[in-house]
Amino acid sequence: MRLTSIKLVGFKSFVDPVTVPFDTDMTAIVGPNGCGKSNVIDAVRWVMGESSAKYLRGESMADVIFNGSTGRKPVGQASIELIFDNREGKLGGAWAQYAEIAVRRLVTRDGQSQYFFNGQKCRRRDIADLFLGTGLGPRSYAIIGQGMISRLVEARPEELRATLEEAAGISRYKERRRETENR
Ligand code: ATP
């Protein structure tokens, strides 16, 4: 499974539609301070369901929407789509049949988010479910942000355990059990 591209529209500094391709095994994004490198990482976290504005370096969810610059008016919505090559079928039990998986999140100024799976509207939960146990997800160890190593070193035992459980692939089953028990 690999991330093959990210499509950004109206997200933070990416006002015009842009596709960032990841054609090779390693991709480096370089550029001057403030050009939007970290915004790309925020986009990946956000589309996977991150619900804390703080984790996206903003104050409210609407802060992810392009809010204008000299000569450009703010826009009303932001959208990010991640495209995965899933030919090995590693993503999503029932969804393993799809060779390509596209996950999209759209937010409007009222703070309402909509999620899409291969173009079809779905729930945030479906997206969370898709990534559980794969090592991907909004707070996953697959994205190592600034300060994350020291947070892990200083983590409380239960936080450390959650990370290990996700890495071992058992968080998906724990979540299912929790849901069953709550029924
Ligand atoms: P550094 O090298 O300093 O880490 P960077 O390339 O990671 O820089 P980012 O933090 O990704 O830069 O981008 C910051 C830029 O994004 C700033 O110029 C900021 O004004 C812009 N930005 C963030 N949110 C929005 C928004 N909602 N609308 C418009 N621009 C935004």
Ligand code: MG
């Ligand atoms: Mg940065």
